[in-house]
Structure formats: structure tokens, C-alpha cells
Amino acid sequence: MKIKLGSLFSQLTIFMWVALSLLPFSSALAQAPAQRMVVDVTEGHRRPMPIAIADFAGPNGANIAQVVREDLERSGLFTVQNPQSFAGRIPDVNVTPRFTDWRAISTEALVIGRGSQTEERLRVEFRLWDIYGQSQLLGLEFSSSDVNWRRIAHKVADAIYGRLTGKTGMFDSRVIFVSETGPRTNRIKRLAVMDQDGANPSFLTDGDEQILNPRFSTSGQQVVYTSLGQRGLKLWVLDIPTGRREAVTGLGNMVFAPRFSRDGQSLIFSSDRDGNTDIMTKNLRTGQVRRLTDNPAIDTSPDFSPDSSRVVFTSDRSGNPQIYKMNAQGTGVARISFGSGRYSTPVWSPDGTMVAFTKQAGGQFHIGVMNSDGSNERILASSYLVEGPSFAPNGRVIVFQREEGPGASPSIWTVDVSGANLRKVSIGVSGSDPAWSPMLE
Amino acid sequence: MTYSKLNYVGLSAFILLAACASKPPTTNTANTGAGSRSTEAAALPPASATNQGAGQGGNQGANSGLYGNNYGAGQNAANPYAGQVLATLGDRVFFATDAYNLSEEARATLSRQAAWLNGNPNSRLLVAGNCDERGTREYNLALGARRANSVKDFLVSLGVNANRIETVSYGKERPIDDRPNESGWAINRNSHSMPIN
Numbered sequence: 001m002k003i004k005l006g007s008l009f010s011q012l013t014i015f016m017w018v019a020l021s022l023l024p025f026s027s028a029l030a031q032a033p034a035q036r037m038v039v040d041v042t043e044g045h046r047r048p049m050p051i052a053i054a055d056f057a058g059p060n061g062a063n064i065a066q067v068v069r070e071d072l073e074r075s076g077l078f079t080v081q082n083p084q085s086f087a088g089r090i091p092d093v094n095v096t097p098r099f100t101d102w103r104a105i106s107t108e109a110l111v112i113g114r115g116s117q118t119e120e121r122l123r124v125e126f127r128l129w130d131i132y133g134q135s136q137l138l139g140l141e142f143s144s145s146d147v148n149w150r151r152i153a154h155k156v157a158d159a160i161y162g163r164l165t166g167k168t169g170m171f172d173s174r175v176i177f178v179s180e181t182g183p184r185t186n187r188i189k190r191l192a193v194m195d196q197d198g199a200n201p202s203f204l205t206d207g208d209e210q211i212l213n214p215r216f217s218t219s220g221q222q223v224v225y226t227s228l229g230q231r232g233l234k235l236w237v238l239d240i241p242t243g244r245r246e247a248v249t250g251l252g253n254m255v256f257a258p259r260f261s262r263d264g265q266s267l268i269f270s271s272d273r274d275g276n277t278d279i280m281t282k283n284l285r286t287g288q289v290r291r292l293t294d295n296p297a298i299d300t301s302p303d304f305s306p307d308s309s310r311v312v313f314t315s316d317r318s319g320n321p322q323i324y325k326m327n328a329q330g331t332g333v334a335r336i337s338f339g340s341g342r343y344s345t346p347v348w349s350p351d352g353t354m355v356a357f358t359k360q361a362g363g364q365f366h367i368g369v370m371n372s373d374g375s376n377e378r379i380l381a382s383s384y385l386v387e388g389p390s391f392a393p394n395g396r397v398i399v400f401q402r403e404e405g406p407g408a409s410p411s412i413w414t415v416d417v418s419g420a421n422l423r424k425v426s427i428g429v430s431g432s433d434p435a436w437s438p439m440l441e
Numbered sequence: 442m443t444y445s446k447l448n449y450v451g452l453s454a455f456i457l458l459a460a461c462a463s464k465p466p467t468t469n470t471a472n473t474g475a476g477s478r479s480t481e482a483a484a485l486p487p488a489s490a491t492n493q494g495a496g497q498g499g500n501q502g503a504n505s506g507l508y509g510n511n512y513g514a515g516q517n518a519a520n521p522y523a524g525q526v527l528a529t530l531g532d533r534v535f536f537a538t539d540a541y542n543l544s545e546e547a548r549a550t551l552s553r554q555a556a557w558l559n560g561n562p563n564s565r566l567l568v569a570g571n572c573d574e575r576g577t578r579e580y581n582l583a584l585g586a587r588r589a590n591s592v593k594d595f596l597v598s599l600g601v602n603a604n605r606i607e608t609v610s611y612g613k614e615r616p617i618d619d620r621p622n623e624s625g626w627a628i629n630r631n632s633h634s635m636p637i638n
Contacts, residue, residue: 183619184616184619185615185616185617185618185619187614187615189614210614212578212582212612212614213578213579228611228612228614230567230609231567231607231609231637232609233582233609233610253607253609254582254586254608254609254610256579256582257579257582270579270583272582272583272586272610274590275541275586275587275589275590275591275593275594275608276587276590277582277583277586298580298583298584298587300579300580300582300583301577301579301580314577314579314580316580320539321580342576344576344577344579344580345577345579345580358577360575360576384621385574387577387578388577388578406621406622407619407620407621433578
């Protein structure tokens with residue numbers, strides 16, 4: 001599979017949504033205190049909810065329905081019914097379905113949708129039905145440019161996921177990563193971006209420099225990354241809407257592991273001087289550089305907490321790499337990882353309750369999570385090499401890099417925070433250093 | 442019949458459309474040259490040798506394997522002969538797992554590099570620290586920096602002016618041995634000295 005060199009110039013796209021009117025039959029029923037239909041997302045062993053997603057009527061309808069099916073199926077929370085089992089029996093989007101017919105295929109939820117197109121504007125309406133409660137749970141319409149049909153499908157999937165789980169979705173989002181080509185001893189590493197499901201991968205740099213560890217800003221409008229050239233490491237900020245990239249200057253030739261502060265105004269990163277790596281911040285507006293750690297050990301991989309009050313980072317000040325926490329000013333350093341093994345690349349979950357990390361123990365690498373005080377460590381995935389977790393915007397899934405065995409190409413995988421649902425993201429190219437975007441708007 | 446309130450919410454989004462013509466990446470030729478640890482250097486004339494001669498002999502195989510890597514621009518641009526002289530003297534020293542202290546063998550190699558530097562006072566060196574793949578990317582960048590700095594400190598202790606030595610870390614990004622086993626990792630844990638302008 002070839003991936004195209006992406007234009008950085010984004011097309012300003014307006015998504016509109018409209019709530020559909022309730023159909024008469026269901027609005028009457030909705031008065032009744034129907035039992036709440038909710039998928040329990042907290043228990044990994046819970047039976048996935050059977051859901052039928054009919055091919056949508058209209059242009060691209062089958063493709064849109066398929067993207068919705070794949071999103072929901074990949075979440076591990078739904079069993080998507082084979083559309084062949086109800087082909088030819090799909091009602092119009094504005095007709096209440098005959099619930100008895102759908103009970104016959106043992107589905108609990110049903111999605112009926114329709115697309116229509118006026119010039120380049122695609123309008124997609126859909127309704128989500130509770131088959132046993134005999135009620136409409138959701139009726140929405142999205143519209144956008146027709147080139148965004150996949151994004152509309154992801155928005156439909158997010159709406160269904162949100163209604164049935166009570167949690168925010170994650171499907172209309174992207175992953176920035178590093179595409180790797182060429183032999184291990186001469187690797188070309190280019191900045192790339194894709195939809196969270198692996199679709200629409202495109203390159204953002206040309207391969208002259210090796211790109212490492214890109215991260216989105218909280219707004220999703222900027223990406224910070226490190227480039228490695230012969231004479232050193234440099235930080236760059238890429239502005240997504242304009243496509244402009246700017247070097248972060250004045251930091252020397254050994255600066256790496258950058259992340260944005262939550263307000264997007266500053267970067268936190270590590271910088272090496274004379275063989276000693278410490279953590280620093282730079283305010284992008286004022287240019288002010290601050291040192292947060294001053295320790296002969298290696299201090300790297302910093303990440304701001306969602307409330308910006310604290311920083312987690314990796315340090316080998318105890319003799320081998322472990323995870324530490326400190327205040328955003330660099331005071332109050334405390335170690336939080338105490339298991340056996342080497343811990344690195346900590347990242348805070350979006351709600352600030354957990355820290356995900358990479359761990360080396362027993363000759364393998366592991367991705368794990370712990371509470372932000374270090375308690376309740378759980379390993380989610382293990383392999384010859386797994387590295388660099390990044391949370392989905394809803395905090396329920398982690399994306400990371402994995403090499404399945406010695407000498408294997410790196411690929412991008414996801415796993416639920418519960419430890420269930422380990423999956424490879426199908427991109428068609430080798431990828432490393434994935435980082436999830438916030439939800440798109 | 443109940444009509445829900447119509448909510449119009451304008452949402453702007455960024456779309457990275459893969460609109461441009463596709464462009465193939467620059468073709469980088471794999472360099473599979475073998476060893477870096479040519480130890481026949483001892484037999485060569487000492488560092489006083491200027492750049493003529495030394496590199497023209499039989500050592501090109503070893504050199505091309507390691508110096509031809511097409512990472513970035515300007516590699517070895519300073520002086521290919523100087524690079525070959527350094528290679529003959531031993532331009533890489535090797536480290537134990539997660540360590541950055543210098544072995545006896547590394548000190549011997551670096552003593553030859555120091556002698557060459559002291560005999561070629563206009564030369565400058567780029568010292569790059571490298572790591573095996575058994576660590577995370579960011580930690581290894583820091584570890585590689587420690588390795589490069591160990592080498593620099595030792596060269597300075599032998600009389601080389603610190604201003605003539607620039608250090609960098611390539612972390613685990615530029616391995617020279619692709620074997621995913623202890624033998625390959627041992628070779629990839631190194632510090633590489635290259636002449637620069």
C-alpha cells in the first residue's frame with residue numbers, strides 16, 4: 001500500500017449536526033419508563049452488545065455503514081451482526097422498524113441511515129433503535145463535504161458509542177506517528193498521520209531527517225516532534241492548519257522528548273549538556289527557558305498532568321530508570337514506580353487518574369498502567385518490544401508501538417485500559433511512536 | 442409528534458488531505474558492510490601520518506560499510522581521508538549494557554584517537570553515542586549522550602582541547618548491526634568518532 005505525501009494545508013471543513021425528529025410511534029413509547037439500555041464498559045468480561053447496522057441508503061451508504069461497523073466492532077463492546085442476515089429487509093430511515101422482525105436475529109440495537117448529496121455536500125441521517133425497549137435512542141443528521149464521508153461515519157459511530165455506553169467516543173480522531181522504511185541499519189523515519197482506524201495515512205516530512213516522538217497539542221492544532229540529524233537533535237512545532245513548521249531554537253543540539261503544556265503555550269522536554277540529561281520548559285511566547293530538574297541522573301520523558309500542576313518523568317537517579325512525579329515547578333520529586341524492572345515513558349491519562357508506561361522486565365517489554373500515585377500497576381501488553389503508550393482522548397484505549405519478535409518491523413497496536421482487546425492498527429506501512437490526537441471538531 | 446430543537450453547531454476541523462502528488466522517498470542504499478572493529482590499526486604508521494596514503498589501502502570495505510550510511514547530509518564531509526585514518530586507528534569504542542564507562546580496550550582505542558588529534562591540531566571530531574534496541578527511544582538518547590560524553594572527557598584528559606570535540610547522541614536510531622541478538626546489540630552499543638569541519 002502506498003501512502004501519499006500529504007498536503008499540510010487543511011481544508012476548513014464545517015461539520016453540522018441536527019437532531020432528527022422522533023417518529024410518532026416511538027415518541028409515544030418513549031414516555032414509558034423503558035429500562036435503560038447501556039453497555040457496561042467497565043468490565044472486560046461483559047458480553048458485547050449485539051447491534052445491527054444496516055447499509056445506509058444513498059451515496060456511499062454501504063461504505064459509511066461499514067466504517068461504523070468496524071469502529072464499533074474494534075471497540076470490543078459490540079458484536080456487529082452480519083448485514084447479510086437482514087439484507088433486503090431494511091426500512092426507510094423515517095419509518096419505525098418492526099421490532100419483532102429484528103428480535104428474530106437476536107440484535108439488541110439497530111441503526112438505520114441514509115445519505116443524500118447536493119453537489120459536494122453529503123448529508124447523512126441515521127436513527128438508533130432499542131429493539132427490546134422498542135424506542136428510538138438517537139436520531140441525528142451530519143453534513144459535510146463529501147470527501148469527509150469517513151469522518152461523518154466516525155461521528156455516527158461516536159454518537160452510537162456515546163448513547164449506548166454513556167461514555168465519550170474516540171472514533172473521530174487521528175494518530176500521529178513515524179513511518180519507518182528501509183533496513184534497520186539505514187532507517188528512513190518520516191512524520192505521518194492517519195485516522196485512528198489506520199485509514200488515510202499521509203506523510204508530513206520527506207525523510208531527510210529521522211523523526212522521533214511526535215505529540216499533539218491539547219487543541220489538536222499543533223504537533224511537536226524531534227528531528228535527528230548528523231549533528232544533533234532539534235525540536236519542531238508543526239502548525240496543522242497552516243502547514244508551517246518552526247524550529248524551537250536556542251536549546252542546544254541535544255534536546256528531545258518534547259510535549260506541550262496543556263494550554264499549548266509551553267513545551268516541556270529534556271536536554272543534555274555534557275552527558276547529563278535534565279528536564280526543562282520553554283515558553284513559546286516569551287522564549288523563557290526554565291530548568292525543572294538538576295540532577296546528575298538521566299531525567300527524561302516528561303509529561304504534564306491534565307491540570308498542569310504536576311509532571312511525571314523517567315529518571316535513573318535510583319540506579320535504573322523509574323517513574324517519578326514532581327510539581328510543575330520542579331519541586332517535590334517523588335518516585336512512584338516500585339515494581340521490579342525498568343520503567344520509562346510515563347504519560348498521564350486524560351482524566352489524570354492513571355499513568356501509562358513502558359516497562360522492561362524478564363527480557364521483554366511491557367505496556368502498563370498504574371494509578372497516578374503508583375498503586376495498582378497492571379500490565380496490558382507484552383512483547384519483544386512494546387514502547388511509548390498514548391491514551392485515546394476518552395482515556396479508554398492506549399495506542400503504542402510493538403515489534404512482535406526480534407527483527408520484526410515496528411507496528412502500531414491498541415489495547416483497552418482494561419487489558420482486553422489487543423489489536424494491530426492496519427496501516428499498510430511500518431509505524432512507530434504513535435500519539436493519539438484529541439477528538440476532532 | 443415531537444420535534445426536537447434543531448441545533449446547528451458549526452465545527453471546524455483540520456483535515457490533512459493527501460492531495461499532493463505522491464513522491465517516493467529518497468532511495469537510501471543499505472550498507473551492509475561488516476566489521477567496524479578493525480584492529481589492524483596498530484600496524485599502521487602512527488597518527489602523525491597526514492591524510493595521504495592511509496586510506497587508500499585495503500581498508501575501504503570496513504569503511505564503506507559504516508560511513509556510507511545516508512543519514513542526513515554532509516556526513517564525513519570534512520575529509521574522507523581523515524575518516525579513513527580514524528577508522529584504521531579505531532573510530533568506535535564499545536560499551537556494556539546500560540553502561541557508559543570505558544573499557545581498557547576503549548581507552549587504548551581512544552588513546553590512538555587522541556594521538557591523531559594532537560598530531561592534527563586543525564582537526565575536529567564529532568563523537569556520536571549509540572545504543573542497542575533494548576531500551577526506550579528517549580532513555581537511549583540520554584544514554585547515548587552519556588557515552589559520547591565519556592569519550593569526550595577521556596580525549597580531553599589526554600590533552601585534546603574540548604572545543605575540538607562535538608558530541609551527539611543517536612540513541613538507538615542508527616544501529617550498524619541488524620542482528621537482534623546479544624552479538625548485534627554489543628556492536629550497536631558504541632561511540633563513533635568522525636572528523637568534522
